Amino acid sequence: MPRSASLDFISKLSDGFGRPAYRFHAGMNHAQVLVRMHESFRKFARWSAEVLGSAEAFLVAVAVILLWAALGPRSHFSDTWQLVVNTATSIVTVLMVFIIQNTQNRDAKAIQLKLGELIRGVTGARTALVRLEDLSDEDLRKLTKDFQKLRERVPEVDGSPGPVSS
Numbered sequence: 001m002p003r004s005a006s007l008d009f010i011s012k013l014s015d016g017f018g019r020p021a022y023r024f025h026a027g028m029n030h031a032q033v034l035v036r037m038h039e040s041f042r043k044f045a046r047w048s049a050e051v052l053g054s055a056e057a058f059l060v061a062v063a064v065i066l067l068w069a070a071l072g073p074r075s076h077f078s079d080t081w082q083l084v085v086n087t088a089t090s091i092v093t094v095l096m097v098f099i100i101q102n103t104q105n106r107d108a109k110a111i112q113l114k115l116g117e118l119i120r121g122v123t124g125a126r127t128a129l130v131r132l133e134d135l136s137d138e139d140l141r142k143l144t145k146d147f148q149k150l151r152e153r154v155p156e157v158d159g160s161p162g163p164v165s166s
Contacts, residue, residue, distance in 0.1 A: 041102065042102065042106065044099075045098075045099045045102040045103055045106075046103060046106075048099045049099055049100065049103045052096070052099075065085070068081075068084065068085050112133060115130075116130040116131075
């Protein structure tokens, strides 16, 4: 969706009283609202990934599942008993997909930036490699073959390939 279409959609939202629902406070324009929304989600996603990816969160999830399983005989393993866990896990799964994807996207971008900086800083490095993620699959296959040929030309020392020079 183009940025302007996204802004048009947000501008049509209402709080039910005729006031725009997207404004966090008076005087904010669409771009400021989007920036604040993205920044808020970034912080929430990072915090959620930290908390929900911890050992403690895993133990809480195991305890909830064990509690649910223990309540099975008491509810005679009814459809409602099964529906509770199915619904809860479905909701959590859908929400976690967005949180995980957000954190993965940010991490991948950060890694690309760091690697790009390292490549630019190394004398003799091919700076064209900085934008590898933008290459087509065919171009990546060709580059992989080129690097395999380079590795074959470099003698192995102690079972590990030596330094690759360009």
